[in-house]
Amino acid sequence: MAYRLPTISLFAMFFLLRLTAVADVVHATTALNQGRVDEAALELRSDLKMHPHDAVLHQMLCRAFYSEELADRAIGECEAAVADTRSDDALLSENLMWLGRAYGLKASRANPISAFRIAKKVVASFERSTQVDAKNVSALSDLGEYYVGAPSIVGGGLDKADRLVLRMQPVSATKAHRLLAMIAEKRDDYETSEAEFKRAFEAQRTPQTLIDVAGFYQRRKQCDEAVSTVRTLVRMDRAKDSAIVDAASVLTACNREPQLARELLSSYLTSPARSDNAPAARVHVQLGDLIAKSGDSEGARREYEAALALASEYAPARKALQAR
Structure with missing residues (x-):
């Protein structure tokens, strides 16, 4: 007679597998926030082999691909996340939101005819997301x-x-x-x-709300006001989170304070407050471009290589490196 494991042992094994999956999601989330996209994607793919219908794992992999600007792969994973979500409106709403963002990424690179078709999927995903939650x-x-x-x-x-x-x-x-x-x-x-x-x-005094003020001034070509607002933001943002990346972008768009912009990007890349709101690979490329403008080709190359070390399929980094 074949040996059969007791029911309690089977339950315990399943429970341990789920605990392992949860721990893996936490680890993958940390890796993704820190910009280690290749590491996060490798772990998520491995976990999905054991849990192919885990909506959270699919969403995380979607976000990894999104951070590398790989639209089709991101869409595939987010569509799977939506399809696999069961009895969790908050999670379904999040998955639909990320699906809309992935469609938006694809639409931004498509020809006008394709973009028209994809744009309808963008708005449909966002609208459904807000209806669900x-x-x-x-x-x-x-x-x-x-x-x-x-x-x-x-x-x-x-x-x-x-x-x-x-x-x-x-x-x-x-x-x-x-x-x-x-x-x-x-x-x-x-x-x-x-x-x-x-x-x-005034309703929420955070760096994220202040960067919107700076961005408004930059778009209106009021660069003195934009730079002044950025300096206020820098004093406020002790965590050095993604808002200082946006602040550096405002300075660059205004063609002001390039050294401060470089310092802000460097501070973000060493900050524990990094997140996929500003993927580290993209920030390395942004910093590399600023360094290149100063005439330091080798310094720029190091930043592009650092980007590819984190996200090997990030095309803007590869393109920038080839241009050196």
């Missing part, structure tokens, strides 16, 4: 940005953005003010836009 602030914000930026023929429109503000206000006054600012800016009402960006900052 009306308190998903990030999804509401993404949907608002889409409504403001996209033409009505692909589901955008300021009228829809206006209505979305009413849904956002009970959930996040900060994000509602931000969306009002974007709507006003789109309508060329710059006085109202500036005021609403500042109201968002």
Whole structure:
């Protein structure tokens, strides 16, 4: 007679496997936040062989591919994450949000005809995400940005953005003010836009809300105000999180303070507050480009190589390295 394991042992084995999977997700999340994309992707692929219908693992792998700007692979994993989500509205909303972002990445690189078709998938994913979980602030914000930026023929429109503000206000006054600012800016009402960006900052005084003020000034070519706002942000952002990467981008767009921009990017790359909001590989390339402008080709090369060491399929780093 074949030996059969007792039921309790089978349960214990299953429980240990799930604990291992949870630990692996934590480890992969840490690796992804720190920018070690290849390491995170390798671990996630291994875990998916054992748990092929784990929605969280698929979402994490989607985010890894997204950070490398590999749109088709990101879409495939996020579609699997959505399909495999069961009885968890918050998780389903998150997965739909990331799917919308992945579609958006693909649309941004597609020809006009393909982009038109894909854009409809972007807005459909964001809208469904906010329907599944009306308190998903990030999804509401993404949907608002889409409504403001996209033409009505692909589901955008300021009228829809206006209505979305009413849904956002009970959930996040900060994000509602931000969306009002974007709507006003789109309508060329710059006085109202500036005021609403500042109201968002007053509602939640964080580096993330202040960078929106700096970005507004940069787009309006008010670079003195933009630089002043960035300096305030730098003093505020003790954690050195992704906001200082955006601050460096504002300085670069204004063609101001290149040394400060380099210092901000370097600070982020050594900060424990790194996240996939600003993938480290992208920041290395951004820093490499600034260093290259100073005439230091070898220093720039080191940054591009550092990017590829973290994310070997990150095409902008490979392209920049080949150009050296």
